[in-house]
Amino acid sequence: AVSRELRFPWSYLSTLAVTEPSSPAVKTAIPGPKSSTMKRDLNLIQNTDVVHFFVDYDRSMGNYIVDVDGNVLLDLFTQIASIPLGYNHPRIMKVLTDPVNLAAFANRPALGMYPPSEFAQILSETLLSVAPRGINQVQTMACGACSVEHALKGAFMAYRRRERGGSPPTQEEIETSLLNTPPGCPKLSVLSFKNAFHGRTMGALALSHTKWVHKLDFPSPCWPFATFPSLKYPLEEFADENNAEDARCLAEVQDKIASAKRAGQPVACVATEPMQCEGGDRYGSPNFFQGLQDICQENGIALLLDEVQTGAGASGKFWLHEHFYLRDPPNLVTFAKKMLTGGFYYTPDMRPSEAIVEWMDS
Amino acid sequence: AVSRELRFPWSYLSTLAVTEPSSPAVKTAIPGPKSSTMKRDLNLIQNTDVVHFFVDYDRSMGNYIVDVDGNVLLDLFTQIASIPLGYNHPRIMKVLTDPVNLAAFANRPALGMYPPSEFAQILSETLLSVAPRGINQVQTMACGACSVEHALKGAFMAYRRRERGGSPPTQEEIETSLLNTPPGCPKLSVLSFKNAFHGRTMGALALSHTKWVHKLDFPSPCWPFATFPSLKYPLEEFADENNAEDARCLAEVQDKIASAKRAGQPVACVATEPMQCEGGDRYGSPNFFQGLQDICQENGIALLLDEVQTGAGASGKFWLHEHFYLRDPPNLVTFAKKMLTGGFYYTPDMRPSEAIVEWMDS
Structure with a gap:
């Protein structure tokens, strides 16, 4: 019965684009007349101010996106860097079918x-086979923002676990956690960077500092952030200036960590993209990231590298942070987009343990 | 070329279960020996304390789940209420292929x-065709927690839009929003209920008050919550007591809204499940929900009904809140799980507008 129900109309596949167009071809204004009509219809259902045009995904192929008016465009956007192998790649289609x-x-x-x-x-043969060097733990999630949110949780739990020194949570911690108040919901913070983008749920958004339209009108935990280095190019020519910039930014990170502690909201995690993307393609040096790891380790703080946009080969190595030659693996590495699943890698000290066991025992 | 690449090995389908087992059949301890081995292997990769058993999803069918040791179980869990039509339903398989x-x-x-x-x-023929009465706006999302987070955003934006009375955001609001501080990131709150569960990202988690293991060690905005009614059954017999309980809980909601305002953290949204699920199958009366809507409307506060777990027909109506005969539609209705996509419905006053337009103009 199932096999009859599921007969796949293979003739459909002949309507899919199977070769890449040889060049772009713009035939109408963009958005064209068909896109404009569709935008008017969709606007009855949701705000369409940011719709650029409507896409014929069946006819898009490889590096080319084809809109509903027949315009063929070389696509440098790739659905916010989410397509690993171009449109309608046969290998992706094969996995899906x-x-x-x-x-x-x-x-x-x-x-x-x-x-x-x-x-x-399955995890071993896929996600772990491309894990950052030295990391053998992975948790899958649905999207990038969720991956960041849950990686932060790992960092918070690890921080409090260390503070408790192996003792179980107190009754007061357990009870206050349900009330949204300390000590159960502790006043901890995450340090991120100016011009960073990490997602749009409340925790991930608190780490993001790119466009006001993302953040305006939303309450946010008042977490600290520091300046991401602005390097000068060519690098060989500005080595001294760039070293000074790295030192300046690292000193600011240390200052912010110290002042957050004094303000009663200690930093449990430093979260950064290995390259700022939404903030304008800003690169940090290996020197900077090595220094950042030193600071985190000296202060017992987790280092989270958010590779949602930079991972899966975009930098020439599978993970961009592999260019930094860090002494130890970062504690948390998030992924999504081109990985075609969300999730995060983590070191064993970030692995949740007692809280789950306590719950199972109760 | 594509059609050759994509040839579907139809013989595989004959290995899928095509009829429901006639009864449960337990053959081993649970977890059985195969599950135990798999759990040990998976434990090398992530914490498996909460793994109950491993599932043979190919052999599961309809209301029955089959584990890797061949145990056939009547499944009342349905992947946390996420399967609308049972395992491997032919109609779902058809959509997927x-x-x-x-x-x-x-x-x-x-x-x-x-x-x-x-x-x-597509939206009209699917999501809008089952929209709650009186609602014609919908936004899709990836998961339940994201749906709640973004519905809250709609509520916050609407609240501030009303406060600004049509004026654009000030330069100070725009600048401070990037710093995580008021007035750009305003001190607003969301009122939820004791024993509520709305998800595990930071905003959704702040609304949740079921298990401490969900919340312990995570910083949280200190948002208020009120008591959800505890009704006595049979309802006919305890009409007076239940009316009094409704009145008591509604009075508490009003008190909490007033005290949040006095504390400088006004409530922009009241968020509740129409039936508490994770909190232990707690039902509220139509009277209670009608009263809740009155309070929200009197105070200019959005009412968010989180139907992630209750929607898609679980209550006998498509949306559980349709049993409440509310005078007006709720402002926001979230969905996920059995809907097989996440998202939320909303009334036109919750539709984002000027911030997006401003951004497009800038």
């Missing part, structure tokens, strides 16, 4: 409680 | 900027 994956798509496994058989093997 | 959907799966459209052709039609 591979029956081995069908039950996972259809049955929405609650992976923490009822994982599919061979889940460990 | 329908080539019309393939380009959307493969090409990860950034829906706000580059929607697919006919997106308005």
Whole structure:
């Protein structure tokens, strides 16, 4: 019965673009007449001020996006850097139509409680096979913002675990956690950087400092942020200036960590993109990131590298931070977008433990 | 070339369960030996304390889940209420293998900027065709927590828009929003309920008050919450007591709204499940929810009904709040899980407008 129900109309595939266009071809104003009509219709349902044009995804291929008016455009945007292999890549299509994956798509496994058989093997052969050097723990998530939010949780739990020195949480901590107040919901903070972007849920948004339209009118925890280095190019020519810039920014990080502690809101985690993307393609030097790791380790603070946009090969190495030759792995590395799943890698000290066990025992 | 690459090995489908088992059948201890081995392997990669058993999703069907040791179990859990039609339902499988959907799966459209052709039609024929009465706006999201987070944003923006009375944001608001401080990131709050669960990202978690293991060690905005009614059954017999309980809880809501305002952290939104689920299947009366809407309207506060777990027919009506006969639609209704996409419905006054336009003009 199932196989009859599921007969795939293969003739459809012949309507898909199967080769890349040879060049861009602009035929109408953009947005064209069809896009404009569709925008008017969609505007009845939701705000469409930021819609650029409507896309014919069936006809888009490789590096080219084709709009509904037939304009063929070389796409440098790739759905906010989310497409790893271009439009309608046959290998991606194959994965999506591979029956081995069908039950996972259809049955929405609650992976923490009822994982599919061979889940460990699947993780090993995919996510762990490209894990940053020295990291062998991974947690999957649905999207980039969720990945950042839950990586922060790992950092907060690790920070408090260290502070408790192996003791279980107190009754006061347990009770106040349900009331949104300290000590159960402690006054901890995360230090991020000016011009950083980490996502749009409340925790991730508190780390983001690019466009006011992302943040205006939303309450936010008042977490600190420091200046990301502005390097001068060519690098060889400005080595001294850039070293001074690195030192200046690292000193600011130390100052902000110290003042957050004095203000009763200690920094549990330093979160940064290894390259600022939304903030304007800003690069930091290996020297800067090595210094950042030193500061984190000296202060018992987790280092979170958010590779949601930079991961999966975008930099020439699989993870951009591999260019930095860090002495130790970063504690947390988030991913999403081109990875085609969200999640984060983490070192064993970031692995949640006692809280979950306590809950299971209760 | 594509059609050759994508040949679907139909013989695979004959290995899928196609009929529901006739009864449960427990053959081993649970977790069984295969599950235990898999748990040990997965534990090398992530904490598996809460893994119950591993599932053979290919062999699960309808109301029955089959574990890797061959145990057949009647499933009352349905992946935390996320499966609308049982395991491996042929109609779901058909949608997943329908080539019309393939380009959307493969090409990860950034829906706000580059929607697919006919997106308005797709939304109309699916999400809007089952929209709560009186609501014609919808925004899609990836998951339940994100849906709640972004519905809250809608409420905050609407609250400040009303406060500004049509004026654009001030330069001070714009500048301070990037610094995580008022007035750009205003001290606003959301009132939720004791025993509520709304998700695990920072904003959604601040609304949640069920298990301490969800909240312990995470900093949280100190937002207020009130008591959800505890009704006595049978309802006919305890009408007076239940009316008194409703009145008591509504009075508490009013008190909390007033005291939040006095404390300089006004309530911009009241968020509640129409039935508490994680908190233990707690029902509120139509009387209670009508009263809640009155209070929200009197105070210029958005009412958010979080139907992530209760929506899509679980209550006998498509949306549980349809049982309440509210005078006006709730301002925001979130969904996910059984809807097989996340998102939220909203009334026109919750529609974001000027901030986006300002950004486009700048």
